[in-house]
Amino acid sequence: MIQHESIPSEDEEDARRKRLQRASTAVLYAVLVAVALWTVRTFIPAVVWAAVIAIALWPAFGWLERRPWLGKHHTVLAFVLTAAIGLLFVLPFVAVATEAGREAGDVLHWFQEVLRTGIPMPDWVNQLPAGARQIAKWWTDNLAMPLRSSPAVQKLHGANLVAMTRHFGGRVAHALIIFGFMLVALFFIFQAGSRLGEQLFAASRRAFGGEGAMVARRMADSVRSTVVGLVVVGLGEGALLGVAYAIAGVPHATLLGMLTAIAAMLPFCAPIVFLGSALWLLAQGSMVAAICVAAFGLVVVFVAEHFVRPVLIGGSARLPFLLVLFGILGGAETFGLLGLFIGPALMTILVVLWTDWVRR
Known part of the structure; x- marks a missing residue:
């Protein structure tokens, strides 16, 4: 028997042409976005x-x-x-x-x-x-x-x-x-204004569905809680250690408290300031005051970094302490200061994907 090759119908040709056009459009969009990002x-x-x-x-x-x-x-x-x-x-x-x-x-x-x-x-x-x-x-x-x-x-x-x-x-x-x-x-x-936020969430929903919009909201919550955790904890550490500087007789206690607050917004950076102040007191012969400032600073930093900050950052994002710590430190090492906020957001995505995978 002689087999005849099937000739594609006009509808199939039209569907194939549309798929090719969509693929070409997607490639064009990707190239244009890449060029635009490279430009800026x-x-x-x-x-x-x-x-x-x-x-x-x-x-x-x-x-x-x-x-x-x-x-x-x-x-x-x-x-x-x-x-x-x-x-x-x-x-x-x-x-x-x-x-x-x-x-x-x-x-x-x-x-x-x-x-x-x-x-x-x-x-x-x-x-x-x-x-x-x-x-x-x-x-x-x-x-x-x-x-x-x-x-x-x-x-x-x-x-x-x-x-x-x-x-x-x-x-x-x-x-x-x-x-x-x-x-x-x-x-x-x-x-x-609010129009921008609505447009961003609508674009996420259209591109990735309801799960994509949910991930975007969780990432935004993670970034917000990270900012609150870093800033609030930093200001609290600066205020407490500023009082300690004043009591111990460190000169420019208010200025040093401000510097401590700025340093404390970065994880584990506050000891640079209060240990330096303790060394100055030690060099002046005030050994008891130096030991008190160093000990008080270490206690404040321990409580803030291990209890207060993880609760503020991981609470709304539902991140465990270890992922909060890895997100902050790993993000800072990879992306610099921006990584302090990007890292926990990425850890939030990891938790969301893991939870979704387990439920399936």
């Missing part, structure tokens, strides 16, 4: 920072937006909120810079003096229970002599110092530019 890659961190801040403040913004006397003035409301956030970031650094400027003369005089005479070894070094001899020898060889001839200082050649200064200045300039564009992006997000 420098400003992506600013947009992501703006999105993180907007997500954290969205409930408060929604409440203000629903007020009759504010809802009619979206632009004014967006400008006021953006300006308030900008001042919230800028004022602490202005205070630190102002205080540093006041102390610059004394610091410069002290630096010139130690270049001429060196730094005398404090008496408490010889009283250390272990390593006193090694520390005393290193101090004598590197710091007790005039620092102009110290081996430790001679390693800082002029060219290296200039290169370090240029690198630091470049990083500061880049951070200021990103901060400026972040405020601009945040203003336009607030100006768009």
